[in-house]
Amino acid sequence: MKQSKRRGFTLIELLVVIAIIAILAAILFPVFAQAKRAAKGTVALSSAKQLALAQLMYSNDYDDNFSPVVEYTAGSGPSSDWATFPWDYLQQPYMKSWGILIDPTGPISTQAAAATIAAGDAFPLYGLWGMPPEQIATNGNYSNYTFGTSATGKLMTGGQVWSYDGIGGVANGGENIWCAYGYQKGNIPSMTTTAVAAPADQVMLAQAGAWDFFWQQSNADNFDLYFSVGSYNTYGANLSPAAPVARMLDSSGPAAGVYPWPSGHPTMEPTGRTCYAATDGHAKNVPWRQLMGTTIPISSRTGTAIKAFWPAGQ
Numbered sequence: 264m265k266q267s268k269r270r271g272f273t274l275i276e277l278l279v280v281i282a283i284i285a286i287l288a289a290i291l292f293p294v295f296a297q298a299k300r301a302a303k304g305t306v307a308l309s310s311a312k313q314l315a316l317a318q319l320m321y322s323n324d325y326d327d328n329f330s331p332v333v334e335y336t337a338g339s340g341p342s343s344d345w346a347t348f349p350w351d352y353l354q355q356p357y358m359k360s361w362g363i364l365i366d367p368t369g370p371i372s373t374q375a376a377a378a379t380i381a382a383g384d385a386f387p388l389y390g391l392w393g394m395p396p397e398q399i400a401t402n403g404n405y406s407n408y409t410f411g412t413s414a415t416g417k418l419m420t421g422g423q424v425w426s427y428d429g430i431g432g433v434a435n436g437g438e439n440i441w442c443a444y445g446y447q448k449g450n451i452p453s454m455t456t457t458a459v460a461a462p463a464d465q466v467m468l469a470q471a472g473a474w475d476f477f478w479q480q481s482n483a484d485n486f487d488l489y490f491s492v493g494s495y496n497t498y499g500a501n502l503s504p505a506a507p508v509a510r511m512l513d514s515s516g517p518a519a520g521v522y523p524w525p526s527g528h529p530t531m532e533p534t535g536r537t538c539y540a541a542t543d544g545h546a547k548n549v550p551w552r553q554l555m556g557t558t559i560p561i562s563s564r565t566g567t568a569i570k571a572f573w574p575a576g577q
Contacts, residue, residue: 303367304511307470307538308546310363314392314468315540317357318350322456329453329467329542330354332396332431332475335443345443349389349474350431364388366470368510368538393471393507395429395572400436400451401479408478410555410569419532425558427572429478430454430467430542445479460576462543466554469507469539477505509533509551542574 321330334348351364358364369391398408408427411420432453436446459465533551540546554571561568561577 300368300511304536304538304548306367307511308548310366311392311468311470311538311540311546312544313358313363314351314354315544315546317354318467318540319456319544320357321354327455327457328432329430329456330394331434331453332394332400332429333436333443333446334434335436335446337435345437347443350394350468351389351392351474361388364391366391366510369470389474390472391470392468393474393476394431394468395427395466396431396433396446396475396478397451397454398428398478400431400433400447402445402447415532419552419556423567426561426566426568428568428574429572430459430465430574431475454574456542459542459574461570461574463541463545464570465542465574466507466571467540467542467544470510470537471506472508473505476507480505506555507537507539507551509535509537511536511538511548539571 318329322328330350330353332350334353336346336348351358355361365388409424410416410427411422411424430453432451433443433446434450436451437443437448456462532555535551536548537551537554538546538548539554555569557570558567559570559573559577560566561573561575
């Protein structure tokens with residue numbers, strides 16, 4: 264009887280096939296990762312739109328005013344019982360969802376966010392989106408509401424000093440309340456929707472490292488950085504821009520916009536993209552430097568202002 268021989272793959276052939284698979288994987292995996300990041304960006308953009316609609320519904324019920332950036336409420340005990348309610352808490356009756364605050368492009372995972380919600384503590388979520396406070400609602404002055412006075416800021420502004428301002432007031436603030444540090448005492452109303460000179464240009468809310476961008480801290484050039492909670496910041500940095508953050512498609516990787524603590528050297532401003540919603544309700548995904556670097560001349564004070572953060576207009 265005739266015996267047939269079965270020829271198997273040689274070692275060389277197997278190595279060639281493995282090499283081809285490795286090359287294809289090296290090509291495709293970055294594409295998959297980029298597609299995943301793009302999908303997360305789409306979800307973040309949708310969330311920004313929903314948050315903006317909640318703000319507009321709030322304004323319809325409150326004489327056309329945007330919600331305060333924060334409201335403080337006294338407890339029945341000592342001053343330490345005072346509670347802080349950021350704007351995204353105040354709008355929950357209109358959002359009707361804690362999940363909408365989750366930013367899939369952010370540093371806090373969906374699972375971690377869900378755990379905080381289940382535990383009845385959504386405070387870690389508040390800082391993922393920020394609302395710009397009015398200068399008059401804080402204890403700062405116009406010299407503090409400027410960008411371009413530090414070494415880092417000058418690199419972006421070309422040595423110019425740019426002014427900025429916000430739209431949100433404070434409810435029941437107090438100079439001697441520890442949790443209300445940086446805000447004016449009493450009630451400072453937010454702007455009305457009709458008072459904004461260019462509603463399509465003014466930022467209502469944006470991806471952030473803090474729910475008020477830390478503007479109440481009264482630090483000159485505070486777009487550069489301010490201390491924050493590392494586990495909730497992009498790349499886990501302990502310092503983050505006191506402005507919208509560039510969480511999306513950061514072209515320079517973790518080095519862009521990350522400030523070691525402490526740091527003796529100026530670092531670059533973010534180079535990635537950020538997601539924000541304007542006061543007319545539309546949401547956009549734009550390069551961080553385009554949003555923060557587009558300026559207008561202002562007549563109310565001699566100089567230049569950041570267009571996206573100057574609701575009074577020229």
